[in-house]
Amino acid sequence: PRLIGVDNACEWICGGQQKRSADAMKDGAVDAVVAAANVVSSAEHLLQQVLDGKLDYQARRERLQAAMEFSPIEKMMIFESVRAVVGAKAGRHYPAPMEAIKSVEKGIFQTIDKAIETEIKGFVKMAKSPVARSLVGLFLNDQLVKKTASKYTKGVEPVSHAAVLGAGIMGGGIAYQSASKGTPIVMKDIRQEALDLGMNEASKLFGKQVERGKLSSEKAMQGLGKITPVLSYGELSAVDLVVEAVVENPKIKQSVLAETEAQLKEGAILASNTSTISITHLAEALKHPENFCGMHFFNPVHRMPLVEVIRGEKTSEATIAKTVAYAQALGKTPIVVNDCPGFLVNRVLFPYFAGFSALLKDGADYQAVDKVMERFGWPMGPAYLLDVVGIDTAYHADQVMADGFPDRMGHDGENAIDRFYALKRFGQKSGSGFYQYEADRKGKPKKLASAEAQGLIQSLHGEHQTFADEEIIARMMIPLCIETARCLEENIVASAAEADMGLVYGIGFPPYLGGALHYMDQMGLAAFCEMADRFKHLGKLYEPTQAMRAMAAEQRTYHQY
Ligand SMILES: NC(=O)c1ccc[n+]([C@@H]2O[C@H](COP(=O)([O-])OP(=O)(O)OC[C@H]3O[C@@H](n4cnc5c(N)ncnc54)[C@H](O)[C@@H]3O)[C@@H](O)[C@H]2O)c1
Incomplete structure (x- = not known):
C-alpha cells in the first residue's frame, strides 16, 4: 500500500x-x-545516480517505513x-x-x-483455518491426479486425427475443444441442421477468444478449419480415435458404435461419452471391445476441466493410455475409473438428486433448497442444476441408476422429475423446468421463478414445509458422501485424491470443503456417521457402509496429507 x-x-x-x-x-x-540483457548496466546506472546525489533512496525508504x-x-x-x-x-x-x-x-x-x-x-x-487445509489438500490432490495421468501416457503416440459422432451440445463442444487445442477432428451427425448448429457454436466460441484478445482472427479461422463436418462415415477411416456423443439411448448407441467400428482402421479407438450406460454393456455390440472405453466429458466442454476415462471389463490398457493422452491434449484433467452405472461422478451425483427428490416429497420448497445449497458453496442449487443438465437426460440417467442400484436408487411413485419429463418440461433447453427461461439481452437464458412448476410440485407432494438450513444440507450431502466412499471401497476410483478431484472438477463440489471425502475427514467420520444415523428413516442412501463405521471407530481418515 x-x-x-x-x-x-x-x-x-x-x-x-x-x-x-x-x-x-x-x-x-x-x-x-529493462531487457534481460541490460539488467546489470541499468542497475549500475541507478547506483551511479545515487552516488551523484540525483536519487535519494533514503528519503524514499523512510517514507515506505x-x-x-x-x-x-x-x-x-x-x-x-x-x-x-x-x-x-x-x-x-x-x-x-x-x-x-x-x-x-x-x-x-x-x-x-x-x-x-x-x-x-x-x-x-x-x-x-480449515479452508486452508482444504485448499492445500486440493493442490496436493491435483498434483497427484496429474502425475497418475502422466504415468498412463508414458511413451504413448498422441492422437493426430480424431472424430466425434453427434454434433449436439456435447459433440459440438468436443469438436471445438479438439480443434482449439490443435487436433483436427471430423464431426459427424445424421442431420445437416445439427452440423450447422455445432459449427455455429464452435464459431461463436472461437469468436469469443478473438474478442478477449486471446486469439487472432487468423488463428481462429485456422482453428475452425480443423473441424470437418460430415454426414457420412467416409472420413472416419483415417482417424486414431472416435468419441461417440449421440443420444443417451443404449440401443441407438450400440448400433452406432457397431456401424462406426466397421469403418475404422485397425487399432483405432472408439470411446463413448455416455453419462451413465455401462461401458461393458455397450461393448457387447463390438468386435474389438479391447479398443473401446468411456470418455465422459462435462458440460460445457470448453469450461469443465474433468474427463472421466472409463475402463470396461475388456478395455485394454493401451486404449486407456491413448484416451488419457487425448484428454490431456485437449487440456483436460483425466481420471481413470472402473465401469459401473454412472461411473464415478454421476453415480455420486444421482444420490444427491435423490436427496433432493426426497426433500420435495416431504414438502420442501425447491427454491429454498437451491438458495441454501448455493449459500453452502455449490455453483448452482439442485433444481437449477437439473434444469441445466436437462430433465430428459436426468430422467433417463435416473432410470439407469435405479436399474443398477435398485436397493438404494430405486424409487416408488412419481417424483417431480418424472412429472416434468412426462410434460416435456425439459429444463433450460425447452424453456421451462423447475424454472422458466427467457433469453436476456445477450441471448443467454435467464432463470425466472415458475408458478406453474410450483403448482405442479404442490399437486404432487402437498403444501410446503419449512426445513432448517442444516437439515437441508445434511439431507443433500449425506447420500453424495456415502456414495463417494462406496466408489472408493469398490475400486471404481483408485484413490481418495482422484475421487475428490473428480467431484470438484466435474460437478463443482465446493472447493473450500476439499471434496466429499475431505469433507467427512474434516467433520470426523464418527460425527458424520452419527449425523447419517439421524436420517436413516430416509432409506439406504443414508446408511454408512461397514467400512466407514470401522474407519470411524479407529478414527481413520481418507486423506493423509
Ligand atoms: N448434455 C450434457 O450435459 C451431457 C454431459 C455429459 C455427457 N452427455 C452425454 O453425451 C451424449 C450426447 O448428449 P447431448 O446432450 O450432446 O445430446 P444432443 O441431443 O444435444 O445431441 C445428440 C446429437 O446426436 C445426433 N445423432 C443422433 N443419432 C446419430 C447418429 N446415428 N450418428 C450421428 N449423430 C447422431 C443428433 O442429431 C444430435 O445432434 C449423451 O450420451 C449424453 O448422455 C451429455
Whole structure:
C-alpha cells in the first residue's frame, strides 16, 4: 500500500494473479522495466545516480517505513469500496482476502515493523483455518491426479486425427475443444441442421477468444478449419480415435458404435461419452471391445476441466493410455475409473438428486433448497442444476441408476422429475423446468421463478414445509458422501485424491470443503456417521457402509496429507 496505493495493493494481494511487468510499472511497483540483457548496466546506472546525489533512496525508504496518513473519512471511503469489491468476489467461504484487507487497514497506520507483525498474525490465522487445509489438500490432490495421468501416457503416440459422432451440445463442444487445442477432428451427425448448429457454436466460441484478445482472427479461422463436418462415415477411416456423443439411448448407441467400428482402421479407438450406460454393456455390440472405453466429458466442454476415462471389463490398457493422452491434449484433467452405472461422478451425483427428490416429497420448497445449497458453496442449487443438465437426460440417467442400484436408487411413485419429463418440461433447453427461461439481452437464458412448476410440485407432494438450513444440507450431502466412499471401497476410483478431484472438477463440489471425502475427514467420520444415523428413516442412501463405521471407530481418515 505504501508503494502503489491502498486500492492497487488490495487488488494485487487479494487477486492472487501474476502481473505483467508493464502493469507493475504502470502501478508503480517497479522503477523500470529493462531487457534481460541490460539488467546489470541499468542497475549500475541507478547506483551511479545515487552516488551523484540525483536519487535519494533514503528519503524514499523512510517514507515506505513510516505509517501512512489518512483522514478517517478518506480511510472509510477507500476500505468500504475495497471490501465491497473483494467481498463480492471472494464469497463467504474464502476468508483470506478479507483478512488481508483487515491487515492492510491496520498496517497502514503502523510503522513497517509493526505492520509486518500484523500481517504475520493474520497469515497464521488463515494458514491454520480449515479452508486452508482444504485448499492445500486440493493442490496436493491435483498434483497427484496429474502425475497418475502422466504415468498412463508414458511413451504413448498422441492422437493426430480424431472424430466425434453427434454434433449436439456435447459433440459440438468436443469438436471445438479438439480443434482449439490443435487436433483436427471430423464431426459427424445424421442431420445437416445439427452440423450447422455445432459449427455455429464452435464459431461463436472461437469468436469469443478473438474478442478477449486471446486469439487472432487468423488463428481462429485456422482453428475452425480443423473441424470437418460430415454426414457420412467416409472420413472416419483415417482417424486414431472416435468419441461417440449421440443420444443417451443404449440401443441407438450400440448400433452406432457397431456401424462406426466397421469403418475404422485397425487399432483405432472408439470411446463413448455416455453419462451413465455401462461401458461393458455397450461393448457387447463390438468386435474389438479391447479398443473401446468411456470418455465422459462435462458440460460445457470448453469450461469443465474433468474427463472421466472409463475402463470396461475388456478395455485394454493401451486404449486407456491413448484416451488419457487425448484428454490431456485437449487440456483436460483425466481420471481413470472402473465401469459401473454412472461411473464415478454421476453415480455420486444421482444420490444427491435423490436427496433432493426426497426433500420435495416431504414438502420442501425447491427454491429454498437451491438458495441454501448455493449459500453452502455449490455453483448452482439442485433444481437449477437439473434444469441445466436437462430433465430428459436426468430422467433417463435416473432410470439407469435405479436399474443398477435398485436397493438404494430405486424409487416408488412419481417424483417431480418424472412429472416434468412426462410434460416435456425439459429444463433450460425447452424453456421451462423447475424454472422458466427467457433469453436476456445477450441471448443467454435467464432463470425466472415458475408458478406453474410450483403448482405442479404442490399437486404432487402437498403444501410446503419449512426445513432448517442444516437439515437441508445434511439431507443433500449425506447420500453424495456415502456414495463417494462406496466408489472408493469398490475400486471404481483408485484413490481418495482422484475421487475428490473428480467431484470438484466435474460437478463443482465446493472447493473450500476439499471434496466429499475431505469433507467427512474434516467433520470426523464418527460425527458424520452419527449425523447419517439421524436420517436413516430416509432409506439406504443414508446408511454408512461397514467400512466407514470401522474407519470411524479407529478414527481413520481418507486423506493423509
Ligand atoms: N448434455 C450434457 O450435459 C451431457 C454431459 C455429459 C455427457 N452427455 C452425454 O453425451 C451424449 C450426447 O448428449 P447431448 O446432450 O450432446 O445430446 P444432443 O441431443 O444435444 O445431441 C445428440 C446429437 O446426436 C445426433 N445423432 C443422433 N443419432 C446419430 C447418429 N446415428 N450418428 C450421428 N449423430 C447422431 C443428433 O442429431 C444430435 O445432434 C449423451 O450420451 C449424453 O448422455 C451429455
